[in-house]
Amino acid sequence: MHFSFPAQAGEESDPDVERRALIGLSLVPGVGGGRIRALLARFGTPSAVWRAPRSALLGVPGIGEQTAEALLTFDASGRVDAQIERAEQVGAELLPSWDDRFPRRLRQIYDPPAFLWATGTWRSEDERAVAVVGTRRCTDYGRAQARRLTRGLVRHGFTIVSGLAYGIDAVAHRTALEEGGRTVAVLGSGLARIYPAAHTRLARRAARQGVVFSEFALDADPDAPHFPERNRIVSGLTLGTLVVESRGEGGALITARMACEQNREVFAVPGDAGRPTSEGTNRLIQRSHAKLVLTVEDILEEFGAGGGRSLPAGDAGGASGSSPDASPADLPPLAGPARRLYDHLSADDPVHLDALCERTDVAPSTALAVLFDLELQGRVRQLAGKRFCRA
Numbered sequence: 246m247h248f249s250f251p252a253q254a255g256e257e258s259d260p261d262v263e264r265r266a267l268i269g270l271s272l273v274p275g276v277g278g279g280r281i282r283a284l285l286a287r288f289g290t291p292s293a294v295w296r297a298p299r300s301a302l303l304g305v306p307g308i309g310e311q312t313a314e315a316l317l318t319f320d321a322s323g324r325v326d327a328q329i330e331r332a333e334q335v336g337a338e339l340l341p342s343w344d345d346r347f348p349r350r351l352r353q354i355y356d357p358p359a360f361l362w363a364t365g366t367w368r369s370e371d372e373r374a375v376a377v378v379g380t381r382r383c384t385d386y387g388r389a390q391a392r393r394l395t396r397g398l399v400r401h402g403f404t405i406v407s408g409l410a411y412g413i414d415a416v417a418h419r420t421a422l423e424e425g426g427r428t429v430a431v432l433g434s435g436l437a438r439i440y441p442a443a444h445t446r447l448a449r450r451a452a453r454q455g456v457v458f459s460e461f462a463l464d465a466d467p468d469a470p471h472f473p474e475r476n477r478i479v480s481g482l483t484l485g486t487l488v489v490e491s492r493g494e495g496g497a498l499i500t501a502r503m504a505c506e507q508n509r510e511v512f513a514v515p516g517d518a519g520r521p522t523s524e525g526t527n528r529l530i531q532r533s534h535a536k537l538v539l540t541v542e543d544i545l546e547e548f549g550a551g552g553g554r555s556l557p558a559g560d561a562g563g564a565s566g567s568s569p570d571a572s573p574a575d576l577p578p579l580a581g582p583a584r585r586l587y588d589h590l591s592a593d594d595p596v597h598l599d600a601l602c603e604r605t606d607v608a609p610s611t612a613l614a615v616l617f618d619l620e621l622q623g624r625v626r627q628l629a630g631k632r633f634c635r636a
Contacts, residue, residue, distance in 0.1 A: 264339050266291030267360055268328050269321035271462060275312050278460055278474070281359040283307050286597060286631055331463045335437045336452070337362045343628055348372065349620065352627060353613050354481040354507045358460040361478075362436050364448075365456035371427060374404040375544065376479050376504070378497045379413025379489035384522050387490035390514050391416040394487060397541030399426030404455065406431065406482050408475060408496070409444050413489045418451055427455040429482060433475040435465035476500040477507075484548060485510030488535065491525030498525050501535060510547050511535040582607045583615050587624065587635070595632035 270281050270291055284294045287305045294302075294316070302313040332338065340347045340361045350372050351357050375398050379387060395405055395417045405421040407414040409430040421428035430451045434440040436459050439448045448457050458478065461471060476499050480486050486504040488511070491497040504511050513535035516523025529535035538544060579587055585605040590596060596604075602612050616633055619625035626636045 263291050264341060265325050265329075266295055267341055268325045268339060269319075270294060271360065272321055272324050272328065273315050273319045275315050278358050279356065280307050280312065282356070282631075285359060289628075289632070328463060331437060332362070335364065335463065337364050337436045337463060339363075340367070348482055350483070351478065351481045352620075354477065355609070355613070356477065357481065358478065361458045361460055362463060363456050363458055364436055365452035367429075367456045368427070370402075371404040371429060371455070371482075373402060374406050374429065374483040376406040376483045376486040376500065377413065377417035377489065378407055378479065378486060378500050380491050380495060380497060380522055380525075381410055381412035381414075382522065383412040383416070383490050384520065386516065387413060387522060388416050391489045392420045394489070394514070394538065394541055394544070395420040396424055398544065399424040401541065401545060404429060406479055408433070408472075408479055409439075409441075409448060409451075409457075410496070411441060411444075413497070415444060415447065418447055422450050422454055429455050430457045431475050431478045431482070432457065432459040432461070433471040434467035435459055435461050435463040437463040438465060438467070440467035472496055473499055477503045480504035480509055481507055483509060485512060485544070487512040487514070487538065487544065488526050488529060489514045490516060490522045491529075492521050493524040493528070495525065498529070501529060505534060512538045512544055512547075514538050582611055583619060586612060586615055587619060590625065590633055590635045592635040595628050595634040598631040598633065601633060
């Protein structure tokens with residue numbers, strides 16, 4: 246390989262070295278987020294991937310001859326330096342999934358990104374977030390509803406997440422900023438290539454009063470396949486997704502579907518049955534895929550006081566309950582899947598999610614949700630490659 250690392254000899258990896266190695270992986274042609282996750286699940290750290298021989302690479306699901314050859318021959322050193330220099334130019338920082346500053350709720354989804362490029366600062370209070378999405382070609386009615394509901398959510402302490410697109414997305418971001426709240430924009434392009442370009446100033450404001458995320462290389466173009474991937478992050482960051490206006494198909498409905506798959510709440514604003522821009526939201530309500538929303542209270546009641554049902558205790562920015570600093574004696578006793586999962590973990594021998602599920606007979610989706618709660622309680626730590634151990 247043209248990008249190598251010395252063996253660690255049992256010592257803990259240098260975070261800066263691992264970040265460089267991860268950036269290198271992200272630049273290899275054909276190695277997207279899914280393959281990076283598979284490689285980390287097999288080898289544990291990014292630097293270990295670069296040290297792996299061909300035979301070991303070929304043993305990873307999704308890694309064939311072509312991808313293995315790309316990894317073995319890719320000269321990443323100069324490109325990594327260029328990417329780091331570019332990040333400094335645009336004020337971006339890499340957040341690996343194992344970084345404490347990486348959004349914890351995003352780790353809970355089935356296919357979390359291996360890393361995020363970020364401008365701005367993600368805060369723990371941003372875990373209490375709602376996505377507000379909708380059509381790019383919205384009506385005056387849609388704009389008014391997006392402003393009204395976003396304003397109410399911000400006043401109740403929620404961070405607003407959206408995709409920086411024209412229409413409802415932009416209304417949601419701007420309203421949050423005008424209300425003095427926090428907003429998170431997730432891009433389908435690189436952070437150095439804001440799309441749409443007309444929203445460059447809006448992105449800068451969002452970075453000052455929140456954060457802008459992308460899992461793509463800094464200068465990545467806004468290619469069509471990027472946007473469904475972007476949408477899973479929009480929904481994955483949040484407690485729930487509010488669809489204000491949507492046609493019969495489009496990105497907002499994809500985000501709503503992903504929110505359902507991630508076991509997050511979905512809300513929709515009803516509209517005129519004769520308007521194309523209301524077809525998607527009305528269908529979501531008709532098919533019981535979304536809760537009909539008339540006022541912000543319709544959203545708040547799904548989360549309970551302080552975000553109770555969907556927001557784990559201690560995760561609501563000042564809400565009472567367990568916190569990552571609580572000692573085990575202060576926490577409630579474990580039962581059911583939580584007890585089984587915890588009993589099969591130790592402090593010094595991390596276990597991969599798949600092995601843990603096999604040993605405990607707990608479904609992966611249930612295990613991720615339970616482990617996420619245990620992590621918030623300070624009982625469990627998640628390491629790179631979906632490996633878990635006791636805290």
